Amino acid sequence: MTTTSWKPTAKEIVEKAELFTSGHRACAGCGPAIALRQVMKATRGPTIVTNATGCMEVVSTIYPYTAWKVPWIHTAFENVAANASGIEAALKAMKRKGRLAHENIDVIAFAGDGGTFDIGIQALSGAVERGHDFLYVLYDNEAYMNTGIQRSGSTPHGASTTTSPAGRVIPGKLQYKKPIADIMVAHEIPYVATASIAYWQDLLVKARRGLETEGPAFMHIFTPCPRGWRYDTSKTIEIARLGVETCIFPLWETIDGEYNLSPQSKIFALKPERKKKISGYLKMQRRFKHLFRPKFKHVIDEIQHRVDERWNRLLKRCNMTQSD
Amino acid sequence: MNKTLKGWKDIPIAGVCWKPATQYLTGDWKTFKPIHDAEKCTKCLLCPMICPDSAIKWNQTNEEIEFDYDFCKGCGICANECPADAIKMVREGGE
Numbered sequence: 001m002t003t004t005s006w007k008p009t010a011k012e013i014v015e016k017a018e019l020f021t022s023g024h025r026a027c028a029g030c031g032p033a034i035a036l037r038q039v040m041k042a043t044r045g046p047t048i049v050t051n052a053t054g055c056m057e058v059v060s061t062i063y064p065y066t067a068w069k070v071p072w073i074h075t076a077f078e079n080v081a082a083n084a085s086g087i088e089a090a091l092k093a094m095k096r097k098g099r100l101a102h103e104n105i106d107v108i109a110f111a112g113d114g115g116t117f118d119i120g121i122q123a124l125s126g127a128v129e130r131g132h133d134f135l136y137v138l139y140d141n142e143a144y145m146n147t148g149i150q151r152s153g154s155t156p157h158g159a160s161t162t163t164s165p166a167g168r169v170i171p172g173k174l175q176y177k178k179p180i181a182d183i184m185v186a187h188e189i190p191y192v193a194t195a196s197i198a199y200w201q202d203l204l205v206k207a208r209r210g211l212e213t214e215g216p217a218f219m220h221i222f223t224p225c226p227r228g229w230r231y232d233t234s235k236t237i238e239i240a241r242l243g244v245e246t247c248i249f250p251l252w253e254t255i256d257g258e259y260n261l262s263p264q265s266k267i268f269a270l271k272p273e274r275k276k277k278i279s280g281y282l283k284m285q286r287r288f289k290h291l292f293r294p295k296f297k298h299v300i301d302e303i304q305h306r307v308d309e310r311w312n313r314l315l316k317r318c319n320m321t322q323s324d
Numbered sequence: 325m326n327k328t329l330k331g332w333k334d335i336p337i338a339g340v341c342w343k344p345a346t347q348y349l350t351g352d353w354k355t356f357k358p359i360h361d362a363e364k365c366t367k368c369l370l371c372p373m374i375c376p377d378s379a380i381k382w383n384q385t386n387e388e389i390e391f392d393y394d395f396c397k398g399c400g401i402c403a404n405e406c407p408a409d410a411i412k413m414v415r416e417g418g419e
Contacts, residue, residue, distance in 0.1 A: 023345030029399030204397035234400030
């Protein structure tokens with residue numbers, strides 16, 4: 001696979017038409033809405049979007065209004081990848097029969113963490129195994145936010161949600177977050193990337209690479225949610241950036257299975273002393289408030305330990321071990 | 325009674341959203357309003373990139389940043405992130 005040389009300038013991007021418009025009814029300071037806007041700015045031509053049930057489906061198409069300027073299909077929680085496969089197969093058949101006016105039409109599937117980590121993983125696994133040519137974008141806000149903040153497979157250890165509440169005995173969610181991007185790498189698909197809304201240029205380039213990939217591409221975007229993570233609406237980008245700086249959400253991509261750290265994370269591999277402690281990241285969010293009680297202090301150390309463990313494993317995969 | 329029921333050809337096709345969301349103004353949600361200081365602004369174009377509501381626009385003709393208060397929900401991300409400190413949040417409706 002060839003990597004794109006596309007380097008968007010800010011001016012070029014702001015002058016490009018909005019395909020995901022204003023007037024959607026996401027909460028003030030919504031992280032996923034920023035991710036969708038940025039991904040739609042990276043499209044290269046005619047695009048069909050399909051959206052699993054989730055926050056972004058609900059807020060963007062409240063009858064009779066739609067915030068989409070592209071053909072858009074809503075589907076259930078579990079089958080957005082199956083839907084994207086069908087669209088791609090239909091486009092292929094129409095092209096073969098000479099009934100397609102366009103040279104190329106891109107297919108993007110959007111889903112939240114509930115529709116990917118938990119409910120949609122079977123359809124996703126099947127679609128990438130069949131090798132359909134589409135970009136799957138996971139916007140990860142770490143719980144089922146639109147139904148009332150229930151824990152998902154993506155909710156991090158120690159977070160309090162309505163179905164994993166923190167109490168006197170239990171410090172929020174007991175399990176750890178599923179490493180979904182690594183699971184997708186294990187499917188041996190041509191392109192997997194993680195991105196953060198705090199670094200728009202990196203995100204746009206990765207989205208474009210995903211679209212240009214022949215075959216399935218998967219993108220995991222870190223999108224803080226003010227409502228569910230319980231922080232002030234103005235801090236969305238700050239927390240997204242802190243996620244990268246603490247290495248709880250490192251940015252990397254794999255091209256044909258080869259791991260590559262992105263520059264925003266590489267700096268912490270080269271200068272480990274600049275990597276921030278996880279407690280600052282946890283402190284900003286009230287879903288982790290209980291961890292600062294003396295009783296649960298040890299949970300913060302556990303989280304830090306797990307973050308370091310995963311970070312070191314990633315460095316090994318990228319051939320960037322800290323001892324070098 | 326059956327005569328009053330509509331047949332399947334008469335009812336609208338299910339779930340087709342036909343009005344653009346830009347007709348639905350979300351600007352009245354806000355408590356705080358961003359005020360842009362053109363003097364301090366370096367036009368780095370970060371704010372239109374990170375606005376969740378596409379409410380910060382780049383005017384190509386006069387090369388200025390413009391706020392669309394019809395859609396701005398007043399989240400304050402732009403004011404928090406502005407590297408030149410050119411955006412301030414003030415309470416809607418004055419003091």
